[in-house]
Amino acid sequence: MKRYSVFAVAREALRNHMGWERAWRSPAPKVRYDAIIVGAGGHGLATAYYLGKNHGIRNVAILEKGWLGGGNTGRNTTIIRSNYLQDSSAAIYEKARSLYETLSQDLNYNVMFSPRGVMMLAQTQHEIRGYKRTAHANALQGVETEFIGPGRVKELCPIIHIDGPRYPVLGALWQPRGGTARHDAVAWGYARACSDMGMDIIQQCEVTAVHQADGKVTGVSTTKGEIACDRLGIVVAGHSGVLANMAGFRLPIESLCLQALVSEPIKPCMDVVVMANTVHGYMSQSDKGDMVIGGGTDGFNNYTQRGSFHHIEETVRALIETFPMISRLKMLRQWGGIVDMTGDRSPIISKTPLGNTYINCGWGTGGFKAIPGSGWAMADLMAKGEPGPLAEEFSMYRFREGKFIDESVAAGVAH
Amino acid sequence: MLTLTCPYCGVAADETELAAGGEAHLKRFGPGSTDAEFDTYMFARENPKGVHFERWRHAYGCGKWFLAARDTNTLEVFGTYPAQSSAPPQHIRDAITAKRPGWTWRDFA
Numbered sequence: 149m150k151r152y153s154v155f156a157v158a159r160e161a162l163r164n165h166m167g168w169e170r171a172w173r174s175p176a177p178k179v180r181y182d183a184i185i186v187g188a189g190g191h192g193l194a195t196a197y198y199l200g201k202n203h204g205i206r207n208v209a210i211l212e213k214g215w216l217g218g219g220n221t222g223r224n225t226t227i228i229r230s231n232y233l234q235d236s237s238a239a240i241y242e243k244a245r246s247l248y249e250t251l252s253q254d255l256n257y258n259v260m261f262s263p264r265g266v267m268m269l270a271q272t273q274h275e276i277r278g279y280k281r282t283a284h285a286n287a288l289q290g291v292e293t294e295f296i297g298p299g300r301v302k303e304l305c306p307i308i309h310i311d312g313p314r315y316p317v318l319g320a321l322w323q324p325r326g327g328t329a330r331h332d333a334v335a336w337g338y339a340r341a342c343s344d345m346g347m348d349i350i351q352q353c354e355v356t357a358v359h360q361a362d363g364k365v366t367g368v369s370t371t372k373g374e375i376a377c378d379r380l381g382i383v384v385a386g387h388s389g390v391l392a393n394m395a396g397f398r399l400p401i402e403s404l405c406l407q408a409l410v411s412e413p414i415k416p417c418m419d420v421v422v423m424a425n426t427v428h429g430y431m432s433q434s435d436k437g438d439m440v441i442g443g444g445t446d447g448f449n450n451y452t453q454r455g456s457f458h459h460i461e462e463t464v465r466a467l468i469e470t471f472p473m474i475s476r477l478k479m480l481r482q483w484g485g486i487v488d489m490t491g492d493r494s495p496i497i498s499k500t501p502l503g504n505t506y507i508n509c510g511w512g513t514g515g516f517k518a519i520p521g522s523g524w525a526m527a528d529l530m531a532k533g534e535p536g537p538l539a540e541e542f543s544m545y546r547f548r549e550g551k552f553i554d555e556s557v558a559a560g561v562a563h
Numbered sequence: 564m565l566t567l568t569c570p571y572c573g574v575a576a577d578e579t580e581l582a583a584g585g586e587a588h589l590k591r592f593g594p595g596s597t598d599a600e601f602d603t604y605m606f607a608r609e610n611p612k613g614v615h616f617e618r619w620r621h622a623y624g625c626g627k628w629f630l631a632a633r634d635t636n637t638l639e640v641f642g643t644y645p646a647q648s649s650a651p652p653q654h655i656r657d658a659i660t661a662k663r664p665g666w667t668w669r670d671f672a
Protein backbone atom coordinates (compact mmCIF):
# COMPACT_ATOMS: atom_id res chain seq x y z
CA MET A 149 0.00 0.00 0.00
CA LYS A 150 1.26 3.45 -0.89
CA ARG A 151 1.13 5.80 2.07
CA TYR A 152 -0.95 8.95 1.97
CA SER A 153 1.05 12.09 2.62
CA VAL A 154 1.47 15.65 1.48
CA PHE A 155 4.11 14.39 -0.98
CA ALA A 156 1.68 11.86 -2.40
CA VAL A 157 -0.87 14.65 -2.97
CA ALA A 158 1.78 16.77 -4.71
CA ARG A 159 2.98 13.83 -6.84
CA GLU A 160 -0.54 12.94 -7.91
CA ALA A 161 -1.39 16.56 -8.63
CA LEU A 162 1.43 16.53 -11.18
CA ARG A 163 0.15 13.41 -12.95
CA ASN A 164 -3.58 14.13 -13.02
CA HIS A 165 -4.34 11.86 -10.06
CA MET A 166 -3.83 8.71 -12.13
CA GLY A 167 -1.64 6.95 -9.55
CA TRP A 168 -4.01 6.52 -6.60
CA GLU A 169 -4.54 2.87 -5.68
CA ARG A 170 -7.78 1.33 -4.56
CA ALA A 171 -8.02 1.71 -0.78
CA TRP A 172 -8.81 -1.98 -0.25
CA ARG A 173 -8.87 -5.16 -2.31
CA SER A 174 -12.13 -7.00 -3.08
CA PRO A 175 -11.05 -10.64 -3.14
CA ALA A 176 -13.14 -13.79 -3.49
CA PRO A 177 -13.49 -15.66 -0.19
CA LYS A 178 -10.92 -18.35 0.69
CA VAL A 179 -12.01 -21.78 1.87
CA ARG A 180 -10.86 -21.25 5.43
CA TYR A 181 -9.74 -18.47 7.78
CA ASP A 182 -8.28 -18.40 11.29
CA ALA A 183 -10.96 -15.90 12.20
CA ILE A 184 -14.13 -14.68 10.53
CA ILE A 185 -15.78 -11.45 11.56
CA VAL A 186 -19.39 -10.94 10.53
CA GLY A 187 -20.22 -7.29 9.93
CA ALA A 188 -17.95 -4.66 8.37
CA GLY A 189 -19.12 -1.74 10.46
CA GLY A 190 -16.67 0.22 12.56
CA HIS A 191 -16.66 -2.32 15.36
CA GLY A 192 -16.08 -5.34 13.11
CA LEU A 193 -13.32 -3.62 11.13
CA ALA A 194 -11.63 -2.32 14.29
CA THR A 195 -11.76 -5.82 15.77
CA ALA A 196 -10.01 -7.20 12.70
CA TYR A 197 -7.45 -4.39 12.72
CA TYR A 198 -6.40 -4.96 16.33
CA LEU A 199 -6.42 -8.76 15.83
CA GLY A 200 -3.74 -8.17 13.23
CA LYS A 201 -1.92 -5.29 14.87
CA ASN A 202 -1.94 -6.36 18.52
CA HIS A 203 -2.08 -10.14 18.19
CA GLY A 204 -0.55 -11.01 14.81
CA ILE A 205 -3.67 -12.86 13.61
CA ARG A 206 -3.95 -11.88 9.96
CA ASN A 207 -5.64 -14.77 8.19
CA VAL A 208 -8.94 -12.99 8.77
CA ALA A 209 -12.06 -12.37 6.69
CA ILE A 210 -14.60 -9.66 7.39
CA LEU A 211 -17.95 -10.57 5.82
CA GLU A 212 -20.44 -7.82 5.06
CA LYS A 213 -23.93 -8.30 3.66
CA GLY A 214 -24.13 -4.82 2.17
CA TRP A 215 -21.31 -2.36 1.74
CA LEU A 216 -18.73 -1.66 4.42
CA GLY A 217 -19.74 1.13 6.78
CA GLY A 218 -23.31 1.05 5.41
CA GLY A 219 -24.89 0.12 8.75
CA ASN A 220 -25.07 2.34 11.81
CA THR A 221 -21.46 3.37 11.37
CA GLY A 222 -22.41 5.35 8.27
CA ARG A 223 -25.69 6.59 9.74
CA ASN A 224 -24.73 8.05 13.07
CA THR A 225 -24.29 11.62 14.25
CA THR A 226 -20.62 10.99 15.19
CA ILE A 227 -20.58 12.32 18.74
CA ILE A 228 -17.53 11.14 20.68
CA ARG A 229 -17.40 11.47 24.46
CA SER A 230 -16.42 9.35 27.46
CA ASN A 231 -18.23 11.07 30.34
CA TYR A 232 -20.06 7.97 31.54
CA LEU A 233 -20.96 7.21 35.13
CA GLN A 234 -19.84 3.63 35.76
CA ASP A 235 -16.15 2.75 35.97
CA SER A 236 -16.22 -0.03 33.39
CA SER A 237 -17.98 2.26 30.88
CA ALA A 238 -15.60 5.15 31.48
CA ALA A 239 -12.65 2.78 31.00
CA ILE A 240 -13.67 1.49 27.57
CA TYR A 241 -15.11 4.76 26.24
CA GLU A 242 -12.06 6.72 27.39
CA LYS A 243 -9.76 4.10 25.85
CA ALA A 244 -11.66 4.62 22.60
CA ARG A 245 -11.61 8.40 22.85
CA SER A 246 -7.90 8.47 23.51
CA LEU A 247 -7.24 6.11 20.56
CA TYR A 248 -9.27 8.53 18.40
CA GLU A 249 -6.78 11.29 19.26
CA THR A 250 -4.05 9.57 17.20
CA LEU A 251 -6.15 7.36 14.93
CA SER A 252 -5.45 9.34 11.76
CA GLN A 253 -1.68 8.87 12.23
CA ASP A 254 -2.08 5.24 13.27
CA LEU A 255 -4.18 4.34 10.21
CA ASN A 256 -2.50 6.79 7.83
CA TYR A 257 -6.04 7.93 7.00
CA ASN A 258 -7.60 11.21 7.99
CA VAL A 259 -10.59 10.37 10.19
CA MET A 260 -11.07 14.09 10.91
CA PHE A 261 -11.24 13.65 14.68
CA SER A 262 -12.25 17.03 16.00
CA PRO A 263 -12.10 17.35 19.81
CA ARG A 264 -14.23 20.48 19.76
CA GLY A 265 -15.91 19.78 23.10
CA VAL A 266 -19.24 18.19 24.02
CA MET A 267 -21.75 19.66 26.42
CA MET A 268 -24.73 17.87 27.87
CA LEU A 269 -27.26 20.44 29.03
CA ALA A 270 -28.81 20.27 32.47
CA GLN A 271 -32.38 21.56 32.18
CA THR A 272 -33.88 20.21 35.39
CA GLN A 273 -32.70 20.08 39.00
CA HIS A 274 -32.34 16.32 38.66
CA GLU A 275 -30.03 16.69 35.73
CA ILE A 276 -27.86 19.17 37.65
CA ARG A 277 -27.45 16.65 40.44
CA GLY A 278 -26.90 13.78 38.01
CA TYR A 279 -24.26 15.59 35.99
CA LYS A 280 -22.43 16.86 39.06
CA ARG A 281 -22.27 13.27 40.23
CA THR A 282 -20.95 12.20 36.83
CA ALA A 283 -18.34 14.97 36.91
CA HIS A 284 -17.11 13.71 40.29
CA ALA A 285 -17.08 10.11 39.05
CA ASN A 286 -15.13 11.21 35.97
CA ALA A 287 -12.57 13.00 38.17
CA LEU A 288 -11.93 9.72 39.99
CA GLN A 289 -11.77 7.82 36.68
CA GLY A 290 -9.27 10.25 35.19
CA VAL A 291 -11.70 11.49 32.53
CA GLU A 292 -11.51 15.26 32.11
CA THR A 293 -14.99 16.78 32.55
CA GLU A 294 -16.42 19.75 34.37
CA PHE A 295 -19.84 20.99 35.46
CA ILE A 296 -20.29 24.50 34.08
CA GLY A 297 -22.92 27.18 34.71
CA PRO A 298 -25.33 28.75 32.21
CA GLY A 299 -23.07 31.75 31.62
CA ARG A 300 -20.26 29.51 30.43
CA VAL A 301 -22.71 27.53 28.27
CA LYS A 302 -23.74 30.72 26.50
CA GLU A 303 -20.10 31.73 26.07
CA LEU A 304 -19.17 28.39 24.50
CA CYS A 305 -22.27 28.24 22.32
CA PRO A 306 -23.72 31.70 21.67
CA ILE A 307 -26.64 30.43 19.55
CA ILE A 308 -28.21 28.67 22.54
CA HIS A 309 -31.32 30.18 24.08
CA ILE A 310 -30.60 29.69 27.78
CA ASP A 311 -33.76 31.06 29.37
CA GLY A 312 -36.48 29.11 27.61
CA PRO A 313 -39.81 29.20 29.44
CA ARG A 314 -40.23 25.49 30.06
CA TYR A 315 -36.68 24.17 30.32
CA PRO A 316 -34.14 26.94 30.92
CA VAL A 317 -30.50 25.89 30.67
CA LEU A 318 -29.26 25.52 34.24
CA GLY A 319 -25.76 24.31 33.45
CA ALA A 320 -23.98 21.56 31.55
CA LEU A 321 -21.57 18.68 31.83
CA TRP A 322 -18.67 19.78 29.65
CA GLN A 323 -16.07 17.44 28.18
CA PRO A 324 -13.52 19.62 26.40
CA ARG A 325 -11.78 16.71 24.60
CA GLY A 326 -15.00 15.16 23.33
CA GLY A 327 -16.10 15.97 19.80
CA THR A 328 -16.78 14.37 16.45
CA ALA A 329 -15.03 12.41 13.67
CA ARG A 330 -15.90 11.59 10.07
CA HIS A 331 -17.90 8.35 10.35
CA ASP A 332 -17.20 6.98 6.84
CA ALA A 333 -13.51 7.74 7.20
CA VAL A 334 -13.31 5.67 10.37
CA ALA A 335 -14.73 2.65 8.51
CA TRP A 336 -12.65 3.32 5.39
CA GLY A 337 -9.44 3.90 7.34
CA TYR A 338 -9.75 0.65 9.26
CA ALA A 339 -10.75 -1.20 6.07
CA ARG A 340 -7.71 0.05 4.20
CA ALA A 341 -5.39 -0.89 7.05
CA CYS A 342 -6.96 -4.37 7.36
CA SER A 343 -6.68 -4.99 3.63
CA ASP A 344 -3.07 -3.87 3.79
CA MET A 345 -2.36 -6.52 6.44
CA GLY A 346 -3.65 -9.15 3.99
CA MET A 347 -7.13 -9.51 5.47
CA ASP A 348 -10.06 -10.11 3.12
CA ILE A 349 -13.01 -7.73 3.28
CA ILE A 350 -15.83 -9.41 1.41
CA GLN A 351 -18.81 -7.21 0.68
CA GLN A 352 -22.21 -8.30 -0.67
CA CYS A 353 -21.68 -11.48 1.34
CA GLU A 354 -24.47 -12.21 3.81
CA VAL A 355 -23.98 -14.87 6.47
CA THR A 356 -27.04 -17.13 6.36
CA ALA A 357 -26.09 -19.98 8.73
CA VAL A 358 -23.54 -20.78 11.44
CA HIS A 359 -22.17 -24.34 11.53
CA GLN A 360 -20.95 -26.16 14.59
CA ALA A 361 -19.52 -29.49 15.73
CA ASP A 362 -18.91 -30.62 19.32
CA GLY A 363 -20.20 -27.32 20.66
CA LYS A 364 -17.71 -25.29 18.64
CA VAL A 365 -18.08 -23.20 15.55
CA THR A 366 -16.73 -24.71 12.33
CA GLY A 367 -17.77 -22.17 9.73
CA VAL A 368 -20.54 -20.22 8.09
CA SER A 369 -22.77 -20.39 5.03
CA THR A 370 -22.89 -17.21 3.02
CA THR A 371 -24.40 -15.89 -0.17
CA LYS A 372 -20.90 -16.43 -1.61
CA GLY A 373 -20.60 -20.05 -0.45
CA GLU A 374 -19.34 -22.01 2.55
CA ILE A 375 -16.41 -20.63 4.54
CA ALA A 376 -14.66 -22.48 7.38
CA CYS A 377 -13.11 -20.82 10.42
CA ASP A 378 -11.51 -21.54 13.79
CA ARG A 379 -13.01 -18.50 15.47
CA LEU A 380 -16.09 -16.43 14.78
CA GLY A 381 -16.78 -12.85 15.84
CA ILE A 382 -20.34 -11.57 15.47
CA VAL A 383 -20.37 -7.78 15.19
CA VAL A 384 -23.63 -6.90 13.47
CA ALA A 385 -25.34 -4.31 15.72
CA GLY A 386 -29.10 -4.34 14.90
CA HIS A 387 -28.89 -7.83 13.40
CA SER A 388 -27.32 -9.42 16.49
CA GLY A 389 -30.53 -11.27 17.32
CA VAL A 390 -30.64 -12.74 13.82
CA LEU A 391 -27.03 -14.01 14.00
CA ALA A 392 -27.49 -15.27 17.58
CA ASN A 393 -30.47 -17.26 16.35
CA MET A 394 -28.25 -18.86 13.68
CA ALA A 395 -25.69 -19.73 16.36
CA GLY A 396 -28.41 -21.16 18.62
CA PHE A 397 -28.76 -18.69 21.48
CA ARG A 398 -30.81 -15.68 22.49
CA LEU A 399 -29.67 -12.25 23.56
CA PRO A 400 -30.97 -9.62 25.95
CA ILE A 401 -31.34 -7.28 22.99
CA GLU A 402 -34.11 -5.57 21.07
CA SER A 403 -33.63 -3.81 17.74
CA LEU A 404 -35.17 -0.38 17.35
CA CYS A 405 -34.95 2.34 14.77
CA LEU A 406 -33.07 5.53 15.67
CA GLN A 407 -33.25 8.53 13.36
CA ALA A 408 -31.09 11.46 12.39
CA LEU A 409 -31.36 14.36 9.96
CA VAL A 410 -29.20 17.08 8.47
CA SER A 411 -30.01 20.59 7.33
CA GLU A 412 -28.84 22.55 4.35
CA PRO A 413 -25.28 23.83 4.89
CA ILE A 414 -24.92 27.23 6.51
CA LYS A 415 -22.00 29.39 7.63
CA PRO A 416 -20.14 28.28 10.76
CA CYS A 417 -22.27 29.10 13.80
CA MET A 418 -21.53 26.41 16.34
CA ASP A 419 -18.15 24.89 17.19
CA VAL A 420 -19.19 22.54 20.00
CA VAL A 421 -21.53 19.56 20.24
CA VAL A 422 -24.67 20.15 22.29
CA MET A 423 -26.87 17.41 23.71
CA ALA A 424 -30.17 18.28 25.36
CA ASN A 425 -31.41 15.08 26.93
CA THR A 426 -34.47 16.41 28.72
CA VAL A 427 -36.03 17.88 25.61
CA HIS A 428 -34.58 15.04 23.51
CA GLY A 429 -32.42 16.46 20.79
CA TYR A 430 -28.80 17.01 19.98
CA MET A 431 -26.95 19.00 17.39
CA SER A 432 -23.54 19.81 15.97
CA GLN A 433 -22.30 21.44 12.78
CA SER A 434 -20.36 19.39 10.28
CA ASP A 435 -17.32 20.69 8.45
CA LYS A 436 -19.53 21.06 5.36
CA GLY A 437 -21.75 23.42 7.34
CA ASP A 438 -24.88 21.31 7.71
CA MET A 439 -26.45 21.03 11.12
CA VAL A 440 -26.37 17.37 12.18
CA ILE A 441 -29.38 16.51 14.31
CA GLY A 442 -30.22 13.37 16.23
CA GLY A 443 -33.47 12.43 17.81
CA GLY A 444 -35.40 9.64 19.43
CA THR A 445 -35.97 5.95 18.83
CA ASP A 446 -39.24 4.34 17.88
CA GLY A 447 -40.68 2.37 20.76
CA PHE A 448 -41.23 -0.88 18.88
CA ASN A 449 -39.06 -3.60 17.30
CA ASN A 450 -38.13 -2.47 13.85
CA TYR A 451 -35.66 -3.40 11.10
CA THR A 452 -36.70 -0.86 8.48
CA GLN A 453 -34.01 1.88 8.75
CA ARG A 454 -36.77 4.45 8.22
CA GLY A 455 -38.32 5.65 11.44
CA SER A 456 -41.59 7.27 12.43
CA PHE A 457 -42.27 10.77 11.29
CA HIS A 458 -43.59 12.15 14.56
CA HIS A 459 -40.18 11.62 16.19
CA ILE A 460 -38.64 14.06 13.77
CA GLU A 461 -41.27 16.58 14.70
CA GLU A 462 -40.54 16.10 18.41
CA THR A 463 -36.80 16.49 17.89
CA VAL A 464 -37.09 19.54 15.71
CA ARG A 465 -39.57 21.15 18.08
CA ALA A 466 -37.17 20.68 20.99
CA LEU A 467 -34.22 22.02 19.07
CA ILE A 468 -36.05 25.09 17.81
CA GLU A 469 -36.72 26.04 21.41
CA THR A 470 -33.08 25.50 22.30
CA PHE A 471 -31.66 27.12 19.15
CA PRO A 472 -34.26 29.63 17.85
CA MET A 473 -32.02 30.62 14.92
CA ILE A 474 -32.58 27.26 13.20
CA SER A 475 -36.34 27.76 12.94
CA ARG A 476 -36.27 28.57 9.23
CA LEU A 477 -33.51 26.15 8.27
CA LYS A 478 -34.42 23.61 5.60
CA MET A 479 -33.80 19.97 6.36
CA LEU A 480 -32.07 18.07 3.57
CA ARG A 481 -32.11 14.42 4.50
CA GLN A 482 -33.48 12.10 7.13
CA TRP A 483 -32.63 8.43 7.74
CA GLY A 484 -32.75 5.66 10.33
CA GLY A 485 -30.42 2.99 11.66
CA ILE A 486 -31.27 -0.20 13.53
CA VAL A 487 -29.84 0.05 17.02
CA ASP A 488 -29.32 -2.89 19.35
CA MET A 489 -30.59 -1.98 22.81
CA THR A 490 -29.78 -3.85 26.03
CA GLY A 491 -31.69 -3.42 29.28
CA ASP A 492 -28.92 -1.51 31.06
CA ARG A 493 -27.94 0.46 27.93
CA SER A 494 -24.42 -0.95 28.11
CA PRO A 495 -22.76 -3.06 25.41
CA ILE A 496 -21.90 -6.75 25.27
CA ILE A 497 -18.39 -7.99 24.47
CA SER A 498 -18.60 -11.61 25.37
CA LYS A 499 -18.05 -15.30 24.93
CA THR A 500 -21.25 -17.03 23.89
CA PRO A 501 -22.83 -20.45 24.51
CA LEU A 502 -21.20 -21.62 21.26
CA GLY A 503 -17.48 -22.42 21.56
CA ASN A 504 -14.93 -20.15 19.84
CA THR A 505 -17.76 -17.75 19.02
CA TYR A 506 -17.72 -14.24 20.38
CA ILE A 507 -20.18 -11.40 20.20
CA ASN A 508 -19.78 -7.65 20.25
CA CYS A 509 -23.10 -5.80 20.28
CA GLY A 510 -25.53 -3.76 22.34
CA TRP A 511 -23.84 -0.44 21.55
CA GLY A 512 -27.31 0.81 20.74
CA THR A 513 -27.55 4.54 20.19
CA GLY A 514 -24.00 5.32 21.24
CA GLY A 515 -21.30 3.07 19.83
CA PHE A 516 -19.57 5.21 17.25
CA LYS A 517 -17.49 6.86 19.96
CA ALA A 518 -16.43 3.41 21.17
CA ILE A 519 -15.19 1.90 17.92
CA PRO A 520 -11.40 1.87 18.60
CA GLY A 521 -11.75 0.74 22.23
CA SER A 522 -14.35 -1.87 21.43
CA GLY A 523 -12.26 -3.30 18.59
CA TRP A 524 -9.25 -3.39 20.89
CA ALA A 525 -11.16 -5.28 23.61
CA MET A 526 -12.91 -7.64 21.18
CA ALA A 527 -9.61 -8.52 19.45
CA ASP A 528 -8.12 -9.32 22.85
CA LEU A 529 -11.08 -11.60 23.63
CA MET A 530 -10.96 -13.37 20.26
CA ALA A 531 -7.18 -13.85 20.37
CA LYS A 532 -7.00 -15.18 23.93
CA GLY A 533 -10.42 -16.76 24.32
CA GLU A 534 -10.87 -14.87 27.59
CA PRO A 535 -11.86 -11.23 28.13
CA GLY A 536 -9.21 -8.77 29.17
CA PRO A 537 -9.77 -5.99 31.73
CA LEU A 538 -11.63 -3.72 29.28
CA ALA A 539 -14.20 -6.35 28.32
CA GLU A 540 -14.70 -8.54 31.36
CA GLU A 541 -17.59 -6.60 32.89
CA PHE A 542 -19.46 -6.56 29.56
CA SER A 543 -20.29 -10.26 29.49
CA MET A 544 -23.72 -11.23 28.11
CA TYR A 545 -24.18 -13.26 31.32
CA ARG A 546 -24.16 -10.16 33.52
CA PHE A 547 -27.95 -9.99 33.29
CA ARG A 548 -28.35 -13.41 34.88
CA GLU A 549 -25.85 -12.45 37.56
CA GLY A 550 -27.45 -9.08 38.27
CA LYS A 551 -24.19 -7.25 37.49
CA PHE A 552 -25.73 -4.52 35.37
CA ILE A 553 -23.65 -1.63 34.16
CA ASP A 554 -26.49 0.78 34.48
CA GLU A 555 -26.01 3.70 32.15
CA SER A 556 -29.69 4.00 31.29
CA VAL A 557 -30.17 6.32 34.24
CA ALA A 558 -27.09 8.35 33.45
CA ALA A 559 -27.49 8.53 29.67
CA GLY A 560 -30.78 6.99 28.65
CA VAL A 561 -30.94 8.89 25.43
CA ALA A 562 -29.70 8.71 21.90
CA HIS A 563 -26.17 9.96 21.55
CA MET B 564 -47.40 5.91 10.18
CA LEU B 565 -48.04 2.56 11.85
CA THR B 566 -51.77 1.97 12.38
CA LEU B 567 -53.18 -0.74 14.65
CA THR B 568 -56.84 -1.50 15.20
CA CYS B 569 -57.73 -1.69 18.87
CA PRO B 570 -59.59 -5.00 19.38
CA TYR B 571 -61.77 -3.48 22.12
CA CYS B 572 -63.02 -0.19 20.74
CA GLY B 573 -62.44 -1.02 17.07
CA VAL B 574 -60.63 2.24 16.42
CA ALA B 575 -57.90 2.22 13.79
CA ALA B 576 -55.35 3.98 15.99
CA ASP B 577 -52.26 5.79 14.75
CA GLU B 578 -48.95 5.09 16.40
CA THR B 579 -49.11 8.43 18.22
CA GLU B 580 -52.22 7.20 20.01
CA LEU B 581 -50.54 3.99 21.17
CA ALA B 582 -47.78 2.94 23.54
CA ALA B 583 -45.54 0.01 22.62
CA GLY B 584 -45.13 -2.61 25.35
CA GLY B 585 -42.55 -5.06 24.01
CA GLU B 586 -42.65 -8.79 23.37
CA ALA B 587 -45.91 -10.64 23.99
CA HIS B 588 -46.70 -14.05 25.48
CA LEU B 589 -43.88 -13.92 28.04
CA LYS B 590 -44.28 -16.52 30.75
CA ARG B 591 -43.55 -14.91 34.07
CA PHE B 592 -41.03 -16.56 36.39
CA GLY B 593 -40.80 -15.20 39.91
CA PRO B 594 -39.51 -16.36 43.30
CA GLY B 595 -38.58 -20.04 43.34
CA SER B 596 -37.62 -20.20 39.68
CA THR B 597 -34.09 -21.01 38.51
CA ASP B 598 -31.67 -18.27 37.56
CA ALA B 599 -31.86 -19.38 33.93
CA GLU B 600 -35.67 -19.22 33.90
CA PHE B 601 -35.71 -15.80 35.48
CA ASP B 602 -32.98 -14.50 33.16
CA THR B 603 -34.82 -15.76 30.10
CA TYR B 604 -38.13 -14.29 31.19
CA MET B 605 -36.68 -10.98 32.26
CA PHE B 606 -34.07 -10.27 29.58
CA ALA B 607 -33.80 -12.71 26.64
CA ARG B 608 -35.85 -11.60 23.65
CA GLU B 609 -36.81 -13.14 20.32
CA ASN B 610 -36.13 -9.88 18.48
CA PRO B 611 -36.84 -11.47 15.08
CA LYS B 612 -36.49 -9.88 11.69
CA GLY B 613 -39.96 -10.85 10.49
CA VAL B 614 -43.10 -12.11 12.23
CA HIS B 615 -43.38 -10.81 15.78
CA PHE B 616 -45.99 -10.81 18.54
CA GLU B 617 -46.06 -7.84 20.83
CA ARG B 618 -47.98 -5.87 23.42
CA TRP B 619 -49.50 -2.47 22.79
CA ARG B 620 -51.67 -0.14 24.84
CA HIS B 621 -54.36 2.09 23.40
CA ALA B 622 -52.93 4.85 25.57
CA TYR B 623 -54.86 7.86 24.23
CA GLY B 624 -58.01 5.83 23.58
CA CYS B 625 -59.68 3.22 25.74
CA GLY B 626 -56.45 2.77 27.74
CA LYS B 627 -56.48 -1.03 27.45
CA TRP B 628 -53.65 -3.43 26.62
CA PHE B 629 -53.93 -5.61 23.52
CA LEU B 630 -51.65 -7.83 21.42
CA ALA B 631 -50.57 -7.48 17.81
CA ALA B 632 -48.94 -9.68 15.18
CA ARG B 633 -46.64 -7.64 12.99
CA ASP B 634 -43.67 -8.01 10.65
CA THR B 635 -40.70 -6.07 12.01
CA ASN B 636 -39.07 -5.99 8.59
CA THR B 637 -41.94 -4.64 6.50
CA LEU B 638 -44.08 -3.10 9.28
CA GLU B 639 -47.03 -5.07 7.89
CA VAL B 640 -49.72 -5.75 10.50
CA PHE B 641 -51.31 -9.22 10.46
CA GLY B 642 -53.91 -8.50 13.12
CA THR B 643 -54.63 -7.55 16.72
CA TYR B 644 -56.30 -9.52 19.51
CA PRO B 645 -57.19 -9.18 23.21
CA ALA B 646 -54.46 -9.22 25.85
CA GLN B 647 -56.18 -12.09 27.65
CA SER B 648 -55.02 -14.57 24.98
CA SER B 649 -52.23 -16.89 26.09
CA ALA B 650 -51.49 -17.83 22.46
CA PRO B 651 -52.26 -16.16 19.13
CA PRO B 652 -55.81 -17.10 18.00
CA GLN B 653 -56.21 -19.28 14.91
CA HIS B 654 -57.49 -16.51 12.64
CA ILE B 655 -54.34 -14.49 13.37
CA ARG B 656 -52.13 -17.50 12.66
CA ASP B 657 -54.00 -18.11 9.41
CA ALA B 658 -53.57 -14.47 8.40
CA ILE B 659 -49.82 -14.79 8.95
CA THR B 660 -49.57 -18.14 7.14
CA ALA B 661 -51.32 -16.63 4.13
CA LYS B 662 -48.50 -14.10 3.79
CA ARG B 663 -45.53 -15.86 5.42
CA PRO B 664 -45.90 -19.61 4.80
CA GLY B 665 -43.76 -21.67 7.16
CA TRP B 666 -43.38 -18.96 9.82
CA THR B 667 -42.51 -19.86 13.40
CA TRP B 668 -42.14 -17.81 16.57
CA ARG B 669 -41.06 -19.54 19.79
CA ASP B 670 -43.35 -22.61 19.93
CA PHE B 671 -46.04 -21.08 17.74
CA ALA B 672 -46.46 -21.82 14.06
Ligand SMILES: Cc1cc2nc3c(=O)[nH]c(=O)nc-3n(C[C@H](O)[C@H](O)[C@H](O)COP(=O)(O)OP(=O)(O)OC[C@H]3O[C@@H](n4cnc5c(N)ncnc54)[C@H](O)[C@@H]3O)c2cc1C
Pocket residue numbers: 186187188189190191192211212213214215216217218219220221222223224225226227228353354355356383384385386387391406407408442483484485486487511512513514515516517518563
Ligand atom coordinates in the same frame (compact mmCIF):
# COMPACT_ATOMS: atom_id res chain seq x y z
C1 LIG C 1 -29.18 7.77 13.78
C2 LIG C 1 -28.07 7.29 14.65
C3 LIG C 1 -27.29 8.20 15.35
C4 LIG C 1 -26.23 7.77 16.15
N1 LIG C 1 -25.45 8.71 16.76
C5 LIG C 1 -24.36 8.32 17.46
C6 LIG C 1 -23.46 9.29 18.00
O1 LIG C 1 -23.64 10.50 17.84
N2 LIG C 1 -22.38 8.85 18.70
C7 LIG C 1 -22.14 7.54 18.90
O2 LIG C 1 -21.17 7.20 19.56
N3 LIG C 1 -22.96 6.58 18.37
C8 LIG C 1 -24.06 6.94 17.65
N4 LIG C 1 -24.90 5.98 17.11
C9 LIG C 1 -24.63 4.57 17.35
C10 LIG C 1 -23.56 4.02 16.43
O3 LIG C 1 -23.87 4.36 15.10
C11 LIG C 1 -23.46 2.50 16.54
O4 LIG C 1 -23.40 2.09 17.89
C12 LIG C 1 -22.23 1.96 15.84
O5 LIG C 1 -22.05 2.56 14.58
C13 LIG C 1 -22.33 0.47 15.68
O6 LIG C 1 -21.29 0.03 14.86
P1 LIG C 1 -21.23 -1.50 14.44
O7 LIG C 1 -19.98 -1.68 13.69
O8 LIG C 1 -21.43 -2.33 15.65
O9 LIG C 1 -22.54 -1.70 13.57
P2 LIG C 1 -22.90 -1.36 11.97
O10 LIG C 1 -22.10 -0.19 11.56
O11 LIG C 1 -24.34 -1.33 11.91
O12 LIG C 1 -22.26 -2.61 11.29
C14 LIG C 1 -22.85 -3.89 11.32
C15 LIG C 1 -22.73 -4.49 9.94
O13 LIG C 1 -23.14 -5.84 9.98
C16 LIG C 1 -23.71 -6.14 8.74
N5 LIG C 1 -24.51 -7.37 8.83
C17 LIG C 1 -25.69 -7.55 9.47
N6 LIG C 1 -26.12 -8.81 9.30
C18 LIG C 1 -25.19 -9.45 8.53
C19 LIG C 1 -25.08 -10.77 8.00
N7 LIG C 1 -26.02 -11.70 8.22
N8 LIG C 1 -24.00 -11.08 7.25
C20 LIG C 1 -23.04 -10.15 7.01
N9 LIG C 1 -23.10 -8.88 7.48
C21 LIG C 1 -24.16 -8.54 8.23
C22 LIG C 1 -24.52 -4.90 8.41
O14 LIG C 1 -24.80 -4.80 7.03
C23 LIG C 1 -23.63 -3.78 8.93
O15 LIG C 1 -22.83 -3.18 7.93
C24 LIG C 1 -25.97 6.38 16.31
C25 LIG C 1 -26.75 5.46 15.62
C26 LIG C 1 -27.79 5.90 14.78
C27 LIG C 1 -28.60 4.88 14.03
Ligand SMILES: [Zn+2]
Pocket residue numbers: 569570571572573574621624625626627
Ligand atom coordinates in the same frame (compact mmCIF):
# COMPACT_ATOMS: atom_id res chain seq x y z
ZN1 LIG D 1 -59.13 0.98 22.37
